[in-house]
Amino acid sequence: MRIVVCESPEQVAEVAADESIEYLGLACASTAKNPESTVLGLATGSTPLGLYQKWIERFRSGEISFRNVVSFNLDEYCGVPPEDPQSYHYFMQGNLFKHIDILPQNTHIPHTNSDDLPASAEAYEIAIAQAGGIDLQILGIGSEGHIGFNELGSSFSSATRVKTLTSKTRQDNARFFASLEQVPKMAITMGLGTIMNARAVLLLATGLHKAQTIRDTVEGPVTAMVPASILQFHPNATLILDAAAASKLAHLDYYLECERNQQSL
Numbered sequence: 001m002r003i004v005v006c007e008s009p010e011q012v013a014e015v016a017a018d019e020s021i022e023y024l025g026l027a028c029a030s031t032a033k034n035p036e037s038t039v040l041g042l043a044t045g046s047t048p049l050g051l052y053q054k055w056i057e058r059f060r061s062g063e064i065s066f067r068n069v070v071s072f073n074l075d076e077y078c079g080v081p082p083e084d085p086q087s088y089h090y091f092m093q094g095n096l097f098k099h100i101d102i103l104p105q106n107t108h109i110p111h112t113n114s115d116d117l118p119a120s121a122e123a124y125e126i127a128i129a130q131a132g133g134i135d136l137q138i139l140g141i142g143s144e145g146h147i148g149f150n151e152l153g154s155s156f157s158s159a160t161r162v163k164t165l166t167s168k169t170r171q172d173n174a175r176f177f178a179s180l181e182q183v184p185k186m187a188i189t190m191g192l193g194t195i196m197n198a199r200a201v202l203l204l205a206t207g208l209h210k211a212q213t214i215r216d217t218v219e220g221p222v223t224a225m226v227p228a229s230i231l232q233f234h235p236n237a238t239l240i241l242d243a244a245a246a247s248k249l250a251h252l253d254y255y256l257e258c259e260r261n262q263q264s265l
């Protein structure tokens, strides 16, 4: 695990854009760094918005291209059709896809408008495998430590599946809806096993309200009660935090020294 601490959410976005650049096609196709194709795992929520804005700016300036990118989003609410402004389909279109050159057929978000949700989840996991697996997974983190919608108690080996949301997650996400009652009770989410199969993971967290869960994720025991703590076992996980989100880490000075020495923990 690497812990990168930034002064502000703006700098978190900038550093995350820098860290992800090798996974994106450079606009100049002749450079050796241009990957033939990259599979990105994407997140929704407030936290990655700054990163998506940086990607859009860098795309517009001609620095990067998403022409060879295939994307798989972490999750989608059940019972919310893709054209609904509360859906993650709608979120991704508005906040990223329509602003860049990713091919629509290369973007994937779980289908939750199916009569057979378990089959839809299973098909999603198969599609990720058929694409060659995820090269870089972008993650936010819930206030109780969920990644994707892997709520507390999620099996460490779980694959994409239908998941019931906790009341805390529904309360946290109620800010996007007119009322708490309108927040869906279920979602299809990639599993912890799916996320752990990603070759690299970038988890972003900003704000004091994430400080305790970041502490539990990095310094607590690895436990299904804090699903993100499984990232302690990931061989290539980087946490990019602002100072507020990092503020409860007991050994922060040591992590910063390791980062200066270009060492993972």
Ligand code: F6R
Residues within 6 Å of the ligand: 042, 043, 044, 045, 046, 047, 048, 074, 075, 139, 140, 141, 142, 143, 146, 147, 148, 149
């Ligand atoms: C979103 C997702 C969630 C969010 C998490 C944090 O696709 O899977 O795990 O990353 O709930 O949300 P924000 O960034 O809004 O605090």
